[in-house]
Amino acid sequence: MTRKKPAAEPRPYHHGDLRAALLAAAEAELVERGIEAFSLRSVAKRANVSHAAPAHHFGDTNGLLTALAAEGYRRFVAHQAAWEDRGGTDPAARLIESGLGYIDFAQRHPALFRLMFGSDRPDYTTPELDKAAYAAYQQIEAANAAVAAAKGREADSTDVEATWAIVHGLADLSSNQRLYRLGTLPAKQRDAILRSIIARNIPG
Amino acid sequence: MTRKKPAAEPRPYHHGDLRAALLAAAEAELVERGIEAFSLRSVAKRANVSHAAPAHHFGDTNGLLTALAAEGYRRFVAHQAAWEDRGGTDPAARLIESGLGYIDFAQRHPALFRLMFGSDRPDYTTPELDKAAYAAYQQIEAANAAVAAAKGREADSTDVEATWAIVHGLADLSSNQRLYRLGTLPAKQRDAILRSIIARNIPG
DNA sequence: TGTACATCAGTGAACGCGCGTTCACTGATGTAC
DNA sequence: TGTACATCAGTGAACGCGCGTTCACTGATGTAC
Numbered sequence: 001m002t003r004k005k006p007a008a009e010p011r012p013y014h015h016g017d018l019r020a021a022l023l024a025a026a027e028a029e030l031v032e033r034g035i036e037a038f039s040l041r042s043v044a045k046r047a048n049v050s051h052a053a054p055a056h057h058f059g060d061t062n063g064l065l066t067a068l069a070a071e072g073y074r075r076f077v078a079h080q081a082a083w084e085d086r087g088g089t090d091p092a093a094r095l096i097e098s099g100l101g102y103i104d105f106a107q108r109h110p111a112l113f114r115l116m117f118g119s120d121r122p123d124y125t126t127p128e129l130d131k132a133a134y135a136a137y138q139q140i141e142a143a144n145a146a147v148a149a150a151k152g153r154e155a156d157s158t159d160v161e162a163t164w165a166i167v168h169g170l171a172d173l174s175s176n177q178r179l180y181r182l183g184t185l186p187a188k189q190r191d192a193i194l195r196s197i198i199a200r201n202i203p204g
Numbered sequence: 205m206t207r208k209k210p211a212a213e214p215r216p217y218h219h220g221d222l223r224a225a226l227l228a229a230a231e232a233e234l235v236e237r238g239i240e241a242f243s244l245r246s247v248a249k250r251a252n253v254s255h256a257a258p259a260h261h262f263g264d265t266n267g268l269l270t271a272l273a274a275e276g277y278r279r280f281v282a283h284q285a286a287w288e289d290r291g292g293t294d295p296a297a298r299l300i301e302s303g304l305g306y307i308d309f310a311q312r313h314p315a316l317f318r319l320m321f322g323s324d325r326p327d328y329t330t331p332e333l334d335k336a337a338y339a340a341y342q343q344i345e346a347a348n349a350a351v352a353a354a355k356g357r358e359a360d361s362t363d364v365e366a367t368w369a370i371v372h373g374l375a376d377l378s379s380n381q382r383l384y385r386l387g388t389l390p391a392k393q394r395d396a397i398l399r400s401i402i403a404r405n406i407p408g
Numbered sequence: 409t410g411t412a413c414a415t416c417a418g419t420g421a422a423c424g425c426g427c428g429t430t431c432a433c434t435g436a437t438g439t440a441c
Numbered sequence: 442t443g444t445a446c447a448t449c450a451g452t453g454a455a456c457g458c459g460c461g462t463t464c465a466c467t468g469a470t471g472t473a474c
Binding site for chain 1: 238239240242318321322323324325361362365366368369370371372373374376377380382383385386397400401404405
Binding site for chain 3: 218219222253254255256257260261
């Protein structure tokens with residue numbers, strides 16, 4: 001044994017990046033216990049910090065959940081942007097792939113997705129969260145605008161709503177295991193079906 | 205004053221229909237406090253009954269929420285069935301109107317809708333809930349089958365998934381106030397847009 | 409019809425627990441001079 | 442470079458509260474005979 005026991009390492013009084021550590025602990029708590037059993041004390045315990053420490057960074061539980069939701073939206077936007085690029089240069093293909101990214105995010109992070117779209121606890125009047133959530137909407141809007149522009153048309157609000165709703169519906173139902181058949185298919189086949197469903201909502 | 209004070213009326217030891225009264229109180233609690241702050245004691249208090257009484261009917265909190273979710277699905281199915289009939293005899297029109305009923309239910313009962321589609325607390329292995337939730341799926345399936353039959357086709361799983369997802373997406377986003385523009389329109393105009401969006405997902 | 413008894417529905421006191429919040433504190437860091 | 446001081450980040454004990462659960466109980470209802 002040449003290595004020190006990790007527990008014996010001197011623990012500095014100041015954490016270094018407690019804010020980020022608390023967000024990570026909060027996400028893990030959300031995954032394990034669900035938002036209904038979420039508590040600030042459990043988060044602090046998971047981050048190995050006294051239960052009063054989070055107040056310095058987030059105020060209260062809703063402050064922490066608001067910050068976590070904002071981080072969720074930023075990751076959500078980045079995730080979709082990465083998928084969108086797989087669509088190459090065709091605007092419709094880009095919109096469809098971006099939608100698959102939306103669905104993939106919901107499947108990979110159901111607890112976070114639920115916090116973002118199915119909870120009243122995050123406070124959307126907070127500028128940080130408002131901005132992050134709005135950016136997610138703008139992404140869909142921009143992808144639709146590109147499709148319209150390629151056809152020499154104006155962007156249409158109804159088209160934006162249709163593509164958002166179809167992608168959101170597929171994402172929410174599949175992250176809640178409601179689309180049983182799709183869950184049983186191999187990924188390639190499933191994605192092909194999802195693409196065909198999204199495509200119905202893009203005017204030809 | 206010829207009427208007795210209501211509070212002075214003799215209160216029978218046995219409630220009569222405490223089960224139904226507790227379900228109503230639970231729904232009101234869900235609306236007012238949200239599922240995250242839901243507690244059995246508050247429900248009992250609201251129903252004017254001792255806090256240990258609900259255990260006789262539902263076991264624990266999840267038992268009560270499971271029963272409430274099942275009742276929610278039954279009302280959800282009835283609500284859609286009523287709307288479906290507005291579609292007259294054309295199967296596609298019936299499917300579309302049924303979808304509007306789905307969306308209308310979510311807008312009128314956001315807390316119940318969230319319990320049904322965005323919570324892990326109801327126990328879907330309970331036969332009562334399993335049956336009620338499955339009936340909601342079968343309704344969409346049957347409406348799709350009627351559309352296919354009218355065209356001399358077989359029912360297609362992908363069509364069922366597409367119509368469910370579009371309707372669910374519109375319902376979830378609008379019950380969470382995310383479709384801002386639609387919320388500002390007069391009902392007739394909004395419904396026309398919703399119909400046109402649903403229609404994109406029904407093969408011609 | 410009357411009585412005895414089992415079963416059921418609801419009561420209210422008691423318990424231990426985890427929660428958010430407060431508060432005086434301590435250790436670490438940054439800055440003025 | 443050194444010292445003094447303000448500010449910041451995290452501690453740990455204490456508090457009161459609402460929660461779920463348990464338990465002996467009581468009042469009401471249903472049934473056997």
